[in-house]
Amino acid sequence: MQVGENDSVIIVTHEPNWLLDWYWKETTGKNVSHLIQDYLNGRCKLRMAGDLHHFMRHSATPSDKPTFVEHLLVNGCGGAFLHPTHVFKNFERFSGTTYECKAAYPSYEESSGIALGNILKFRKKNWQFDIIGGFIYFILVFSMFPQCNLVHILNEETWSGRLQSFSSTIWSALLFIFEHSYVSSVGSLTLLMASYSFVPSKLTRKKRAIIGGLHVLAHLTAALVLMLLMELGIEICIRNHLLATSGYHPLYDWYRSMESEHFPDPTGLRTRLEQWTLGLYPACIKYLMSAFDVPEVMAVTRINICKNGMMSLSRSVLIMYYTSVFIYFWIFSTPVVSLIFGSYLYICINWFHIHFDEAFSSLRIANYKSFTRLHIKKDGDLEIFTLAVDKGPKGLEVGSQVGGRGKRASSAQPPPEIP
Template sequence: MFPQCQLDHILKDDTFSGRLGTFFGTVWDLFMYMLGCSYVSAAGAILLLTIAIVFVPSMVSWKKRLLIGILHVSAHLAAALILMLLMELGVEICIRHKLLATSGYHTLYQWYQSVESEHFPDPTGLRERIEQWTFGLYPACIKYLMSGFDVPEVMAVTRSNICKNGIDSLSRGGAVIYYASVFLYFWVLSTPVVSLILGSYLYISINWLHIHFDEAFSSLRIANYKSFTRFHINTKGDLEVFTLAVDKVPKEWKLDPNWDGESKQPQEPSYLQKFPSKWRAKAPQQDPVNTVRIIDHFVIEQKE
């Protein structure tokens, strides 16, 4: 499926709308090819769809879960195909303008050799002696290290070789290097896009679908609106459940002098103390002791 070697139909279109239509038409063709011919990609898409469906809360009906999962996965797949095709177009344009794939994998090392004598003179011949002492490992290490840092050149040269001679002409090591270099740039491009898609999914879920409240709220990293649950068994043996909440959590705290001044019995639980915490809010109106409230209370009666 990738690399896409035939991109002339996109670049040769005269109008912007025509290029845009051809571009998305190519994305659709890639999507159909992925489902129909690429077994690994199709299996990955099915696995992603399964995870997306399971991720939807079980309170939603199966039909809605299936629909939400399909839409969610479709957004991710469309974004992935668009980014890959954009990256392919970028590499193709650079190759056509002689910015990449001009002289093989070691363009950076060749440039270094051309300026080495001018900027790094060696009047004593130390480099030649090091090359002899290391049996040629010294220049070879520099050569391949520079090739490793020149990822766009490696990607462009390998892509050109694949387009000319086919994917079968590439060795297993060359294929690993090529796909690793592509994955590196794809990771950088896809990270903000995936975050945007997932954030949009959570935004739509809590505002219109009324699901994923926990996931969306935790992603916002809001310190306020905290709640906790306490249980109490009354004299009748019934279980009382209290949910207490604080709307605003103080950001500044100070030591409570009353906590040090209160007499405490050994092993006395804190809830029996008048001042159970050694810390209090700097602003009294924000102290949780004064602002905490019960937002839910119900009783589970004991069964005989």
Template sequence: WWVFGLDLSLHADIDVYQFQFFSELVKTKVGENDSVIIMTHEPHWLLDWYWNNVSGENVSHLICDYLKGRCKLRIAGDLHHYMRHSCVPSEGPVHVQHLLVNGCGGAFLHPTHVFSNFSQFYGKTYECKAAYPSFDDSSRIALGNILKFRKMNWQFDFIGGIIYFILVFSIFPQCQLDHILQDDSFSGHLRSFFGTVWNSFVYMLEHSFVSLAGVVLLLMLAFTFVPSKLALKKRAIIGILHVSAHLASAVILMLLLELGLETCIRHKLLATSGYHSLYQWYQSVETEHFPDPTGLRARIEQWTFGLYPACIKYLMSAFDVP
């Protein structure tokens, strides 16, 4: 048995020096009845199939034209799961008998179900003999990530909230939402609501600066994070759809928030105490618990030309819900 460790570097193939070394080794040392195991860092039989790509021409040349069926096993890691394929018996030479991904080294888990339809390599049919996690378990774990990611990374909500606030900064607040609540039917409410969403989006494109800049920046980031192996057109489409989904969510959440406030105001649950209610409460508590028999606060107000109480009042107004 021979074990060939190939360095594919970042080019998914061996260079001419490695090819020359291993081809000479096969011709001079490897016997006709010997068996060879080829080890690489990435399982390109899966990755090429997934990305609809062709790589490793020198490796293929070495296996098909020099080893000629003596490669019994190709083993790789990098993908953090276990998956073994074996060649289905058929007529003609078999260049590689078994394909093995052994990436369960303690890192995070990669899915297996995305490779469930892999079956062809070097013109031969392969069958998956084992996979960990199984295809069903992998699919179930992937679906669970939608909620588990947020549960495990709840701190990201702060970042997401800031991003969403920037996206709707220029169109917030919407002060005229009565038309949404005035329709008699549920379908009319929905029609008015999504019409307002569209009008807000158009307003952002035509008149806003901060929100539009946020959208452009987010679009650039979304385009960057799309895998570079995809075509430029596909990357642009995925990036635009991604940003559009976030923008729609941000606008819808903003309108729902304002509709909630509008509903509370209509039922007299808010806006019943007037402006600066928090400052008025502060003044009453201050007078009751912190008396000023010497009139110091009045003198400070006089010395600062009214700036001292005004600063407190308007700072509190930022946190005041009337």
């Protein structure tokens, strides 16, 4: 079949390179452009694509210059999640032709408002991020545990003085990380490189470095603040004799005292049981109970490190200490890391118009669905209808009522045809 001189052509491609090329400042789809400009030569009235999960329609503005494509239409609203439209608000030129946006779904205002969900809902939608986020925060401040000189903060008489001492301690800890530490400095530099690489390459290297650096600085500052708050909490408990009052195993010591008092062993059965199990009988109970007394382990080990230094403790004790610190610090830090990362995505998508894929895929929005139907009339005119649903159904059960109340048909009825 040969395209006639007066025929009109619809070009359908998998992605809207007119938007993506403008966004990424690239030139792709050269074969399609060659077909449209050199062979069709103005006969392409409509170009359609999906891939971007929203709806946008642009029409060429009247001009004396030749127009290769009259209408540009994107409808990928059947995708797994939603893509923003406000990121592409400033698109207006393609192949030398000026275009005007006739429709956008969701609207630019709605799209910008949806991005706010990254601050409010990021952790709820992406709870798996807690696993790696809490671990990264612990690596950032690993070298800062324990903080032995916090008395000056607690001895301040005014809240302004405490805040000033707190801030100066944070600054000193930040300098210590890059000047003396090993684990925390390597973790910070690794995170900095990863953050720089995460920023889209459409920006200049300088802007990528600034955005990535500020992102890492926010996380590092938050991790240091949480570390210092946690250390201050332990210090206050120690000073008020709530922790570190009876060694590493106070719960086990209490258990043994209650056992000897209420369950005497005149036959020496417990001693023989300890010999038969090669010491496993009391050891298992001892260390199992210590797992339920993590704050005491942290406090006692912290005091020993501050008095005698890190080298005075065995490797097993240090492993137990850092494991205890990690458990509490991970719980403490996970809400903050999600909040900061979600805020980063919100700022980037609304201020810099970057991370449009990451910022909206993280929200997993199943609404704003639509489909496009084309109707060619007998006279050759083309009608295009796009039907949209703002909110999709949840918990949908397909079937028809048969045989009384509460029973569903085994096979679903086909939907009625749309005229």
